[in-house]
Amino acid sequence: MAEQITKTTPRHRVFITGTAGFIGYHLAKLLLAEGHVVCGLDGMTDYYDVTLKQRRHQMLLQTPSFTAHEARLEDAETVMRLITDFAPTAIVHLAGQAGVRYSLENPRAYLESNLVGTFNVMEAARTLGVGHLLMASTSSVYGANTEMPFRETDKADTPLTFYAATKKANEAMAHSYAHLWNLPVTMFRFFTVYGPWGRPDMAPIKFAKGITERTPIDIYNHGDMYRDFTYVDDLVRGIRLLIDTPPQRPERPEDISEGDSLSPAAPWRVVNIGNSEKVRLIDFIEAIEEEVGHHAIRNFMDMQPGDVPATWADATLLHALTGYRPQTSMREGVKAFVAWYKSYYGS
Numbered sequence: 001m002a003e004q005i006t007k008t009t010p011r012h013r014v015f016i017t018g019t020a021g022f023i024g025y026h027l028a029k030l031l032l033a034e035g036h037v038v039c040g041l042d043g044m045t046d047y048y049d050v051t052l053k054q055r056r057h058q059m060l061l062q063t064p065s066f067t068a069h070e071a072r073l074e075d076a077e078t079v080m081r082l083i084t085d086f087a088p089t090a091i092v093h094l095a096g097q098a099g100v101r102y103s104l105e106n107p108r109a110y111l112e113s114n115l116v117g118t119f120n121v122m123e124a125a126r127t128l129g130v131g132h133l134l135m136a137s138t139s140s141v142y143g144a145n146t147e148m149p150f151r152e153t154d155k156a157d158t159p160l161t162f163y164a165a166t167k168k169a170n171e172a173m174a175h176s177y178a179h180l181w182n183l184p185v186t187m188f189r190f191f192t193v194y195g196p197w198g199r200p201d202m203a204p205i206k207f208a209k210g211i212t213e214r215t216p217i218d219i220y221n222h223g224d225m226y227r228d229f230t231y232v233d234d235l236v237r238g239i240r241l242l243i244d245t246p247p248q249r250p251e252r253p254e255d256i257s258e259g260d261s262l263s264p265a266a267p268w269r270v271v272n273i274g275n276s277e278k279v280r281l282i283d284f285i286e287a288i289e290e291e292v293g294h295h296a297i298r299n300f301m302d303m304q305p306g307d308v309p310a311t312w313a314d315a316t317l318l319h320a321l322t323g324y325r326p327q328t329s330m331r332e333g334v335k336a337f338v339a340w341y342k343s344y345y346g347s
Contacts, residue, residue, distance in 0.1 A: 012036040012243065015088035017121060018095030019060060019068060020044060020053035022199050023136070023190075027092060027236040032063045034240075039086040040068040041079070042095065043113075047102070048200050056197060073117025083124040090243050093121045093135040096166075099201055100140060100306060103163035114166035115173075122174065126181045132246040133183060134239065137171055137270065139191045139228070139311045140164035148278075149228075149314035152189070152261035152270045161306035171270060179266035184246035188239060191274030191313045195232030195333060196340030207285055208341045211292045216299040217285070223300060225281040226310040228274040231333035234326035238273040241322035259317060274313025275326045287331055291338035 014031055018024035019040025028038045040060065044050055060066045067086075071078045073095055083091065097103075097113040118135065125133040142150045144158035159165040171187050178185040194204040210217035246267065250256050253264035261270045289295050303309070319325050 012090055013039075013086065013088045014243070015039045015041070015083055015086050015091045017041045017073065017091075017093045020057045021094060021098075022197060023193060023232065023235065024094045025056040025060065025197055026195070026232050027094070027239055028060050028066060030236050030240055032060065032065055035065070037065045038067075039082070039088065040066065041071055041082060042068070043072040044070050047097070047099070052197070052200070073120055074112050076120040076123070079120045080124045080127065083121075084128060087128070088130060090132040090134065091121065091125050091130050092239065092243070093118065093133065096136070097163075098199065100161050100163050101304060102201070103161050104305060107162045110162055110166045114163075115169060118170050118173065122177050126177055126183055129183075131184065132186065132243060133174070134186045134188065134242060135170060135174055137167045137187045137189045138164060139189050139272070139274065139313065140308075141168045141171070141189065142311070143308070148310065149276065149312040150272065151259070151314045152272055152317055153259060160308065164306075175263060175266055175268045178263070178268035182249065182267060184248070184267040185269075186242050186245070186247060187268075187270040188242065189270060189272050189313075190235060191228040191230045191272065191311055193230050193232050193235050195337050197344075198232070198337070204288070204337060205341065207288050207296070208292065208338060209345075211289055211294065211296045212341075212345075214294070214297065216297040218299050218301050219281065219285070220301050220307060221303040221309060223280075223282040223285075223298075224309065226278045226312065227281060227284070228277060228311050228313045229279050229284060229330055229333065230273065230275045230313075230326055231328035231336075234275065234328050235273050238271075238318055238322065238324060238326065241324050242271060242318075245321050257320075259320070261317065271318050271321065272313040272315050273318055273326070274311075274315050275328070275330075276313050276315045277330070278310060278312045279330050284330065284334070287334040288338060291335055
């Protein structure tokens with residue numbers, strides 16, 4: 001249930017990149033339900049089914065407070081013009097080339113979208129003096145780290161894929177802009193997001209499709225993997241609350257609380273958004289089997305290059321900043337996800 005706007009609640013103008021995407025759609029939907037004004041930008045690339053992206057935008061466009069534009073992040077002039085014309089109070093940058101495994105096949109797409117495109121968004125935010133820039137990172141930046149749960153204050157210097165490397169670079173780029181221009185920046189690291197309207201290249205839809213159609217599903221590392229599965233509604237609620245929590249440059253480094261990733265040199269912070277629960281991959285698959293109504297044909301495989309055996313978020317900082325903890329159990333989330341899958345795909 002969306003929180004109601006009150007006289008004391010600020011009415012935001014939020015520019016979101018990637019509103020035809022999985023997470024961008026859900027965030028825009030939440031903000032619109034609260035009465036905020038949202039302008040969306042999406043490149044509508046053919047990385048996956050464009051029809052799904054178009055459906056998401058069509059639903060958002062039913063709300064008068066939403067406008068949408070189609071453009072690529074690499075088009076600096078258009079990005080600058082659209083953001084300038086909208087004059088947002090906050091920018092949430094979610095667009096970019098997604099997918100860990102695809103970065104093995106087409107790394108240049110990540111270079112152009114995630115580095116050049118992100119630079120263009122940061123330049124627009126700097127030029128306008130936007131009150132808060134929030135940008136998507138990923139749990140993949142923790143790379144070869146083995147100590148869990150992952151904490152924002154841990155070093156993240158060992159990315160295992162080029163996708164993760166571009167997101168780590170985004171964090172560093174944003175820090176420099178925060179320091180140089182006093183631009184408040186919050187980076188958030190996602191942990192295995194799933195839910196209705198998800199991307200078809202992601203494991204949950206691949207699993208649901210295979211189990212429903214009784215075709216084999218690939219299970220990497222022979223199922224000996226753990227993920228911090230985070231339901232999409234919980235994720236975007238966390239982002240929504242972080243919009244109201246811009247970091248401030250500390251007067252003295254010793255003023256920074258223990259466990260806070262706030263930079264001693266800039267109004268910059270990184271925040272994990274995860275369910276804070278390690279779930280065995282096989283258990284997640286079995287939950288989908290239960291909702292679909294029959295068992296999967298399991299094709300056990302070796303670990304994929306660049307993959308990691310486990311992810312697990314420490315979301316203490318998110319709670320300290322916002323008072324919020326993700327609260328959807330894996331079983332609840334899978335139930336809602338499979339119900340949507342059956343409805344959308346007609347299974």
